[in-house]
Amino acid sequence: MALTDVRSLSRPIHLALVRTAHLRRLPLFQWSVAVAAFVVAFGLRYGLNDQLPVGFPYLTFFPAVILTTFFAGLYPGIAVAVASGLASWYFFIPPFHTFSLVGGAPLALAFYIAIVSVDIFLLHWMHLSVDRLGREREKAEGYARQRDLLFQELQHRVSNNLAVVSSMLSAQSRALEGEAGQAALVQASARIGLISKIQRQLHDPSRQSLDLAPYLRQLGPDLMEASGADHIAYAVNAEPLDVPAALAVPLGLIATELISNAIEHGFAHSRAGTLSVTLRQRGDGEVVLTVADDGPGWPEGYEAGRSRNLGMRIVLSLTQQIGGSFAFRNEAGAVSELRFRLPDPA
Incomplete structure (x- = not known):
């Protein structure tokens, strides 16, 4: 997914990805989310078992995989996907309480694997894009700070050099004989001093x-x-x-x-x-x-x-x-x- 694709995401999703990026780097948070998501999904599916017709073994596990991958990252998402697939296969796909594959069970399991694989892949790609965007933003901010420092240093050096030239002209004027020559150098010194003063007032690149x-x-x-x-x-x-x-x-x-x-x-x-x-x-x-x-x-x-x-x-x-x-x-x-x-x- 390109950076422009990430920016085209709805704002709430994009903000959630950015704000949870640092949490996805904490192992305790990652695996706590994974365990909690699987337990809740299994509990809901087990509790709804008598109300649901046969054929909905993954009903509560799809959201668990998506939410875990979104908030906790790739590997917790894969772990929840595998655990959910095995739990569905053992508890909710006939014949129950066995890992035998009969009838349409292989097709249902293949369908589940394909769906969660695509979900995990897309979410992980989004994470990579957001992380890359964050790194580029930090790099750009670093370049901006460096530019500002260089700009300030340049302005400071220009101001200092102008002040030195002004002082030299002022000193030279005192060594001249004749009012006309002295006045000319004094005026030139004043003009250069003025430019130096303005340069100092404009040294801040943000102003x-x-x-x-x-x-x-x-x-x-x-x-x-x-x-x-x-x-x-x-x-x-x-x-x-x-x-x-x-x-x-x-x-x-x-x-x-x-x-x-x-x-x-x-x-x-x-x-x-x-x-x-x-x-x-x-x-x-x-x-x-x-x-x-x-x-x-x-x-x-x-x-x-x-x-x-x-x-x-x-x-x-x-x-x-x-x-x-x-x-x-x-x-x-x-x-x-x-x-x-x-x-x-x-």
Whole structure:
């Protein structure tokens, strides 16, 4: 019987086979079932002997063989089949109390042997199939555990390597002369550190998504601390939103660039103010991420597509990568707005 045949069994039978599999390996249970089944079957047949016409010697023994094989396994089933056949032959097939074969006795005995053989064979085949299915399930679970461990180790190593690269860039920036070079390396270090942080948050293979709301709440203070911008107030109004791993890194980088840009240009020269981040999902499923500051706003005639700023080029490139749209405007300061949609669940 193939595995698909076992799965096609009625659910109660399949569950019974699975739940009694460990009992069939206990000799005391096996032979206790066998003895009990034979005694009950013989007692019932003996008690019904006066009520039954001649020709039903195996009436109660067939269920005993089937139930014993089902619950106790192959050898107890065979033992009950043999004992039942001999008891029927001796007590209930004429001439009674003898093992002589006369008349239709050989045909009845042959019929009994054929029926119980088929029953035992089919039930044993079912047992083998269920046991094989159990072994394959255990093997699959072992492979899954091994995959998860390897995945976690890979994510851990990637995160550590990124953290090392970030630290090297940060150390190198301190050795450079000139603010432009230092700023470039600091920004590169921050971006790599961000990717490392997201990788750590996604190291669990059973949780291949990231809640963007708490991430945004922590991102601003981290960036302001790295920039020494303790003069800025940070406000977040974000709805809980789980984004898949494929979107987590690009969205994290976009948010980092927009917040960093606001810190650098909206609050230059230690200007105090408020930086606001909003995340909401509209009724049509579109997600809107807004970063706003109350600074001087975008320069007149500014075009993001022609900007030579690396951060803005990263924003535009990643926006295109996730199939979103980016816009900016002045509204009591600079406002940046990213719109995107979450992928449809598989």
